[in-house]
Amino acid sequence: MTVSLYLFVISLFVLVVYLVLKSVEYSFCVFHGQIPFVPSAGRLRRAVVNEINSHYAYMQTACDIGAGYGGLARCVSRKCGKRVWALESMPMTAAILWVLNLFSFGRVKTVWCDAFEYLKTSDGFDIGIAYLGPGVNWRLREYSEKFRVLITLDVPIDGLHPVRTIDVGRGFTRYGRKKFPHRLFVYEL
Numbered sequence: 001m002t003v004s005l006y007l008f009v010i011s012l013f014v015l016v017v018y019l020v021l022k023s024v025e026y027s028f029c030v031f032h033g034q035i036p037f038v039p040s041a042g043r044l045r046r047a048v049v050n051e052i053n054s055h056y057a058y059m060q061t062a063c064d065i066g067a068g069y070g071g072l073a074r075c076v077s078r079k080c081g082k083r084v085w086a087l088e089s090m091p092m093t094a095a096i097l098w099v100l101n102l103f104s105f106g107r108v109k110t111v112w113c114d115a116f117e118y119l120k121t122s123d124g125f126d127i128g129i130a131y132l133g134p135g136v137n138w139r140l141r142e143y144s145e146k147f148r149v150l151i152t153l154d155v156p157i158d159g160l161h162p163v164r165t166i167d168v169g170r171g172f173t174r175y176g177r178k179k180f181p182h183r184l185f186v187y188e189l
């Protein structure tokens with residue numbers, strides 16, 4: 001009885017700490033105009049996997065620019081056979097990402113960083129994947145030489161012309177008052 005009570009209290013404490021930290025990170029993101037962690041929908045992930053396997057199966061590395069808990073990064077690693085770098089700036093989200101990526105047995109590397117700072121000094125990747133929103137996506141233009149292919153979810157990169165736009169079907173992401181239907185924008189650079 002006492003052990004169960006201890007376990008219950010500890011679980012409750014962990015849950016409360018998690019929710020508080022999550023709210024702090026969320027508020028920080030909103031305040032700084034950065035998209036907070038929202039996992040990509042299953043149909044978007046399937047479309048990314050399909051796109052990579054259909055057109056870029058021969059490529060080796062991918063980078064999820066803003067990986068959240070890494071669902072998309074691990075999906076690409078598992079289903080496309082790529083080595084994936086998962087970049088995440090929020091500390092608690094990055095810590096959870098690191099723990100979950102342990103189950104990828106080294107195929108997904110966690111990097112706690114500002115993705116744009118990291119990209120400045122990195123050698124580059126074959127494929128970049130970004131689910132970052134309209135307020136941030138334009139910044140990817142500056143890093144186009146770091147990728148052979150860039151895939152953005154739901155929002156295009158202003159000033160670049162996609163080689164393909166894939167309509168993923170139902171669903172959307174809301175940024176402010178505007179709804180962006182689920183689509184992939186594929187750029188060959």
Ligand SMILES: C[S@@+](CC[C@H](N)C(=O)[O-])C[C@H]1O[C@@H](n2cnc3c(N)ncnc32)[C@H](O)[C@@H]1O
Pocket residue numbers: 034035036037038039040064065066067068069070071072087088089090093113114115116131132136
């Ligand atoms: C919408 S979530 C996408 C998560 C994941 N890519 C997916 O598809 O499930 C965006 C994530 O990008 C992170 N992020 C936003 N700007 C970033 C930056 N400059 N550097 C690193 N991470 C960033 C946020 O903290 C958030 O976790």
